[in-house]
Amino acid sequence: MNNSTDIFLKELRKAFPVFEDREQRFYEDIEGSVCEFAEQNPECTKEDLIERFGEPTEIVKTYFDNADSSVYMALLKKARYAKAKFISFVACFALLIVMSLCFWLNMKKEAEQGMANLYKEATYEKVRIYEEDTP
C-alpha cells in the first residue's frame, strides 16, 4: 500500500459516526478491496481511489443507506440512554457539590457563632470577676 491508500483509509475511518463491530467488519472488507486495487495500480493516487470507490463520506453514507435500519435504531436508543445517564450523573454530582458547600458554610457559621459566644462568655466572666474583686 502506498501513502495515498493510507490517507484514504484514514479518512474513511474518520467518516464513520459510529464504529461498532459491524462497521469494523465493513471497514476491514473495504480495506481489503482498496489493497487489491492498490496492488493492481501501484502508482494510484488519492483521486484514483476516489474515482474507483467514491469519497469516504459517500462510502459511509451508502453503507448506512444499505445497512439494516433496526440495528441503527437500537444503536440510537443506546446513545440516547447513555446521554440521559450522563446528564443524571452530572446533575447528581452538581447536587452533591452544592450540598457539601451548604454543609461546609453551615459548619463554618456555627463555628464562628460558637467562637463569638465563647468570647462573650469569657468577657462576661472577666467583667464579673473584676466587679467582684473591686471594692
Next chain:
Amino acid sequence: MKRDDNLKRGKNNIEMILLAILCEGDFYGYQLVQLVHEYSGKMVSIPEGSLYPALYRLEESGHITWRKELVGKRQERIYYHIEPSGKEYLQTLISDFNHLNNAIQNILDRTEPSVNGGKNE
C-alpha cells in the same frame, strides 16, 4: 406502496445479482464488483457501500457462507459461497423481478401512444 418497499426492492436487486454471480463459483468482494461491472457490459456497478451490507444480509439469513484464504504473507481474502437455500432464494428473487418487470412493461405498453403523442391524434 410504502417507501420501505422501494428500498427493499433495490436491496433485493443487489442480492439477486450477487447470488446469480455466486452460482458460477466462490468469489471475494473486490472480484464481485468487477464481475458485475464486466457482465453488465460496464452498465451496472455496485459500490462497496451497497455490496458488503448485502453480503452481510445474505450471510445472516444463511443463503451464503464465507471462508478466509491467505494471499501472500499478510493479505487475507474472504471468499463467499452460495448455499442451497441461497439458490432457492435466488429463484424467488428472479420470479419477483420478472413479475415487476412485466407489470412495468404493461404500464409502458398502455401509455406508449401518449408518450409518442399519438393517442390523441
